[in-house]
Amino acid sequence: MNLVAIPQYGIVGAATATALAEGTIMVLALVAMGRLGVHPALRPLITPTAAAAIMAAILLVAGREWALPVQIAGGAALYAAAFATLHMTRRGGPLWSRGWSD
Amino acid sequence: MSGWVVFLSGLSFLSLAADPTWVYKGLERGVSAAAAQVLAQLLYVVAVAALVQTPEDVLRVPVAQFAGEFAAAAALLFGLPLLGWRWPRAAWGLGRRLLVSAGFLTASRVLRTLIVTFDVVLLGFMVAASEVGLYTAAYRFCFLLMAIAGAVSAAYLPAFTRVAAEGAEALRDQLSEALRMSLLIGAPLVAGSMVIAAGSSSSTTFLGTPSWCCTKPVYRLFCMAALRRSTSP
Numbered sequence: 001m002n003l004v005a006i007p008q009y010g011i012v013g014a015a016t017a018t019a020l021a022e023g024t025i026m027v028l029a030l031v032a033m034g035r036l037g038v039h040p041a042l043r044p045l046i047t048p049t050a051a052a053a054i055m056a057a058i059l060l061v062a063g064r065e066w067a068l069p070v071q072i073a074g075g076a077a078l079y080a081a082a083f084a085t086l087h088m089t090r091r092g093g094p095l096w097s098r099g100w101s102d
Numbered sequence: 103m104s105g106w107v108v109f110l111s112g113l114s115f116l117s118l119a120a121d122p123t124w125v126y127k128g129l130e131r132g133v134s135a136a137a138a139q140v141l142a143q144l145l146y147v148v149a150v151a152a153l154v155q156t157p158e159d160v161l162r163v164p165v166a167q168f169a170g171e172f173a174a175a176a177a178l179l180f181g182l183p184l185l186g187w188r189w190p191r192a193a194w195g196l197g198r199r200l201l202v203s204a205g206f207l208t209a210s211r212v213l214r215t216l217i218v219t220f221d222v223v224l225l226g227f228m229v230a231a232s233e234v235g236l237y238t239a240a241y242r243f244c245f246l247l248m249a250i251a252g253a254v255s256a257a258y259l260p261a262f263t264r265v266a267a268e269g270a271e272a273l274r275d276q277l278s279e280a281l282r283m284s285l286l287i288g289a290p291l292v293a294g295s296m297v298i299a300a301g302s303s304s305s306t307t308f309l310g311t312p313s314w315c316c317t318k319p320v321y322r323l324f325c326m327a328a329l330r331r332s333t334s335p
Contacts, residue, residue: 006228010228011234011236012319014221014224015323018323018324044282045282048286052293055290059294075290075297
């Protein structure tokens with residue numbers, strides 16, 4: 001891929017090849033796990049993914065011109081708030097009353 | 103001079119060979135292993151700050167690195183009896199199987215390193231040196247994210263070994279938990295980095311060069327690669 005992509009697209013082509021190679025590794029690893037009879041549950045991955053997406057969207061829309069320390073601190077606070085809210089919404093009841101493993 | 107730097111850098115192989123971090127990781131004593139690594143880095147930084155004053159002192163850098171790593175390895179070695187761990191008797195059959203297994207892993211690591219290096223080499227032939235520098239800088243920045251993800255994965259390895267004997271269902275639960283924990287840490291780091299470092303104007307100030315703007319797509323793609331490292335089984 002590098003041989004094809006780099007002459008035409010330069011460093012973006014090289015990075016694309018790297019990202020696609022990493023994606024291929026992930027697919028092959030999942031296939032290998034499936035052959036071992038192990039299929040990981042995907043539902044627990046929804047909350048952190050959605051919380052990160054919400055944080056990124058808010059930072060992208062509202063926080064583009066913030067100073068870097070504010071962006072980092074704000075991003076951490078946004079992620080924590082989004083995660084806690086989503087966790088409560090999906091399971092019902094406050095996070096702290098049910099323990100971490102719920 | 104550079105020949106001596108390479109020669110002295112080879113001392114790190116000695117500290118690597120003596121380093122029993124793998125025992126601590128296998129026994130799920132990650133805190134001790136991490137503390138030793140921090141000790142090594144601290145010693146290295148202090149030694150470099152104290153001993154390296156001029157360009158002529160460059161030979162002292164690999165020696166300082168070796169001293170820090172070896173001190174940490176020695177601390178971990180002396181701590182092994184406290185864990186009740188004794189050196190096992192030689193079991194050649196087991197050793198041979200481990201060597202074969204490690205051989206495949208080593209081959210894949212070497213191949214991976216060659217491939218990762220190959221794109222930089224190829225870029226060196228085909229684009230300007232400044233672009234190669236920006237590409238490498240973006241990769242180095244994302245390497246931090248990948249290292250965090252790798253550390254989380256490594257912490258789960260002994261647990262996987264333990265539950266593997268309990269069957270596919272237990273392994274599935276453990277894998278799901280590991281993925282959740284990795285994503286819990288990795289997803290905000292990757293998403294936040296993509297937005298902050300590649301999407302806003304403050305990243306230019308942070309990284310100190312307006313040329314960084316040209317690297318934003320590269321950085322985003324590397325972030326995706328880092329996310330893969332965070333979540334892949």
